[in-house]
Amino acid sequence: MKRKVRKTEVTRFLDAWFRVRQFIQAANFNRFQGAGLSATQFMTLNLLPSGDEGISIGELARRMNLKPATVAKTVDSLETRNLITRLRTASDKRIVFVKSTETGVKLQNTANGHFQAQIEELFRAMLPEERDGLILGLESLTRAAGSDRLVASGELNPGADAAPLAKRSSRRSQPR
Numbered sequence: 001m002k003r004k005v006r007k008t009e010v011t012r013f014l015d016a017w018f019r020v021r022q023f024i025q026a027a028n029f030n031r032f033q034g035a036g037l038s039a040t041q042f043m044t045l046n047l048l049p050s051g052d053e054g055i056s057i058g059e060l061a062r063r064m065n066l067k068p069a070t071v072a073k074t075v076d077s078l079e080t081r082n083l084i085t086r087l088r089t090a091s092d093k094r095i096v097f098v099k100s101t102e103t104g105v106k107l108q109n110t111a112n113g114h115f116q117a118q119i120e121e122l123f124r125a126m127l128p129e130e131r132d133g134l135i136l137g138l139e140s141l142t143r144a145a146g147s148d149r150l151v152a153s154g155e156l157n158p159g160a161d162a163a164p165l166a167k168r169s170s171r172r173s174q175p176r
Contacts, residue, residue, distance in 0.1 A: 027118055031111040040066075042111075044074050045083060045104055054087050054097030083107060 032042030047063055049055055057075060061068040075098050078084045083104035087097040100108060123131060142148075 027115055031115055035107055035111060038074075040064075040070075040074050041078055044071065045078060045100065045108055046112075048084065048098065048100045048104070048108075050100075050105070052099070054099035056095060056097050060098070078104070 028042070029039075032039055035042065037045070043064060044060060047055070047060060057071050058068050060075075061071040064071060075084060075086070079086060079098075081103075082101055084098050085101050087099065089095045089097070126134070
């Protein structure tokens with residue numbers, strides 16, 4: 001059901017949305033720069049599942065919308081820094097899984113903790129009714145966007161700080 005929306009509401013929403021995006025991008029930039037990582041390294045590390053299970057390089061590439069060779073180079077650099085480790089399956093040595101090392105998990109937790117503290121500080125500065133309105137609005141927005149479907153299909157990882165599979169603007173404008 002389409003609802004009538006005033007152009008000024010859309011403009012106000014987009015202005016606020018882009019300011020929030022800029023804040024989050026700057027916070028993420030500080031997180032990976034502070035850890036001495038590139039944006040791709042940071043995103044890769046944050047996409048790795050917690051626990052003992054790993055994820056294949058092919059699946060990482062799919063989630064990051066990058067070529068497996070690009071992700072393999074990033075994995076090489078993270079492995080050199082002892083932030084991740086590679087696991088090969090006994091049944092097929094060509095299939096490589098990666099998972100965070102203890103050092104990688106500590107870095108993830110520290111970076112995520114700092115970011116969460118920043119967000120919590122901003123949230124506390126809001127009035128209770130503003131917080132309730134923000135939560136309600138964001139939940140409504142995610143429902144309208146169909147994020148439940150994206151999470152169920154594996155296209156969106158709610159625990160990661162990486163972009164979903166939507167095409168991002170980049171230097172590469174030609175489809176793969």
